[in-house]
Amino acid sequence: MRRKKYRLWQSCMVMLLLIQSLKGNPLDLKAIYSEQISTETNKALEQIAQDYEEMTEVITIGYSTTKQTEIKALKLGKGEKSILINGTHHGREALTTVLILNQISYLAEAYVEKQTINGQDVRTVLNTVSIWFVPLVNPDGATIALSTRPEWKANGRGVDLNRNYPTLYATIATKPTPGPSGYAGTEAFSELETQALRDLCKVQEFEAAIAYHSAGEVIYWWYHQTGELYKHSLVIGCMLSHATQYSLVPISQSRGGRGFTDWFIQSLKKPSFTLEVGKNANGKRLSLMEYDQIWKANKEIPFLLAKEMINLNSHEWQVTINEVQIKGKTIFGRGVVPVKAICQALNLNYSYMPEEKQISLTDGNNILSFKQGEKIALYNEEPLEIVVPAHIQEGEMYLPLKNILELFSM
Ligand SMILES: [Zn+2]
Numbered sequence: 001m002r003r004k005k006y007r008l009w010q011s012c013m014v015m016l017l018l019i020q021s022l023k024g025n026p027l028d029l030k031a032i033y034s035e036q037i038s039t040e041t042n043k044a045l046e047q048i049a050q051d052y053e054e055m056t057e058v059i060t061i062g063y064s065t066t067k068q069t070e071i072k073a074l075k076l077g078k079g080e081k082s083i084l085i086n087g088t089h090h091g092r093e094a095l096t097t098v099l100i101l102n103q104i105s106y107l108a109e110a111y112v113e114k115q116t117i118n119g120q121d122v123r124t125v126l127n128t129v130s131i132w133f134v135p136l137v138n139p140d141g142a143t144i145a146l147s148t149r150p151e152w153k154a155n156g157r158g159v160d161l162n163r164n165y166p167t168l169y170a171t172i173a174t175k176p177t178p179g180p181s182g183y184a185g186t187e188a189f190s191e192l193e194t195q196a197l198r199d200l201c202k203v204q205e206f207e208a209a210i211a212y213h214s215a216g217e218v219i220y221w222w223y224h225q226t227g228e229l230y231k232h233s234l235v236i237g238c239m240l241s242h243a244t245q246y247s248l249v250p251i252s253q254s255r256g257g258r259g260f261t262d263w264f265i266q267s268l269k270k271p272s273f274t275l276e277v278g279k280n281a282n283g284k285r286l287s288l289m290e291y292d293q294i295w296k297a298n299k300e301i302p303f304l305l306a307k308e309m310i311n312l313n314s315h316e317w318q319v320t321i322n323e324v325q326i327k328g329k330t331i332f333g334r335g336v337v338p339v340k341a342i343c344q345a346l347n348l349n350y351s352y353m354p355e356e357k358q359i360s361l362t363d364g365n366n367i368l369s370f371k372q373g374e375k376i377a378l379y380n381e382e383p384l385e386i387v388v389p390a391h392i393q394e395g396e397m398y399l400p401l402k403n404i405l406e407l408f409s410m
Pocket residue numbers: 089090093162213214
């Protein structure tokens with residue numbers, strides 16, 4: 001009997017270990033960076049979405065023009081606002097697809113494990129700003145580049161997707177006929193791949209975007225923007241340059257046009273960046289040997305961009321309620337206040353459970369509880385959706401003002 005129980009326990013442990021080892025399984029770089037890239041990429045996205053279903057969502061945003069291959073996007077986080085990371089507009093630059101798939105699984109793991117990156121709580125950031133990833137914009141072109149034509153940039157029918165966007169002041173040279181690179185198509189958005197990205201951008205209204213390309217270790221950030229958009233673009237560009245050690249391309253060398261980044265800046269009036277990863281291309285696809293270096297430089301980039309968008313869209317203010325001075329913040333138009341001051345002003349009691357990072361407020365009759373980084377609060381045990389998650393900054397817990405004022409009358 002005892003032995004039986006032991007065996008049962010043993011097989012349960014084996015199952016548990018198996019499940020754990022499957023979850024967050026490291027991606028098979030060689031399988032992805034092969035002529036099977038489109039199948040492997042979509043398989044990896046579905047697997048990640050299944051492993052981390054709590055905070056991911058996968059959708060098909062369109063199809064490739066020649067082979068009707070599904071182009072998928074994955075959303076990570078529950079933030080109301082969002083940013084976009086895309087890769088492989090150009091077939092031969094498909095190492096950026098490998099990079100993006102790894103960025104997704106790295107962040108998904110950090111989210112479920114409640115980790116911090118650079119001292120920032122991952123859940124708090126991703127539950128304020130979600131990240132959409134489109135790792136493989138050009139599946140047909142990538143398949144060509146990884147099988148027979150290592151120099152191939154265009155899509156399956158020879159249109160260069162990063163020349164297929166409508167922009168004013170385009171100066172970049174184009175070729176008159178379809179081929180491996182440089183042909184802009186019969187008109188802007190003539191290709192299903194660029195249409196798919198355009199439609200996703202229009203629906204999601206991203207706060208910022210990164211398009212990964214290769215090579216050269218430089219960052220394009222400017223396309224005729226001025227004023228506030230120029231300032232924000234420069235601040236983010238400097239942050240990205242500092243994090244990756246890639247150089248910002250000077251304005252005098254930035255006037256290209258017809259690309260995703262140019263269109264995004266000009267048409268959607270939000271910051272966008274082209275990050276050129278890798279050193280040595282010689283007009284061909286990058287070698288997998290370069291991958292480690294690229295990974296080190298870019299691992300945290302999507303997270304850092306999401307965090308920077310929160311910084312750029314926050315401001316501080318002060319208000320006096322019942323003679324208590326409260327120093328609050330507005331994040332994307334939503335107010336948050338430090339717990340001690342608001343409780344004093346509204347005569348509420350609060351208790352904090354450090355283990356769970358949970359704080360509860362009560363007026364004697366009702367209890368409102370928040371957990372750091374979570375999108376759901378509890379009001380008298382009933383779930384309540386909140387817009388900006390509770391978060392700790394400089395040792396102080398900040399809570400959404402709207403919910404507190406609504407639930408505890410002054
Ligand atoms: Zn490119």
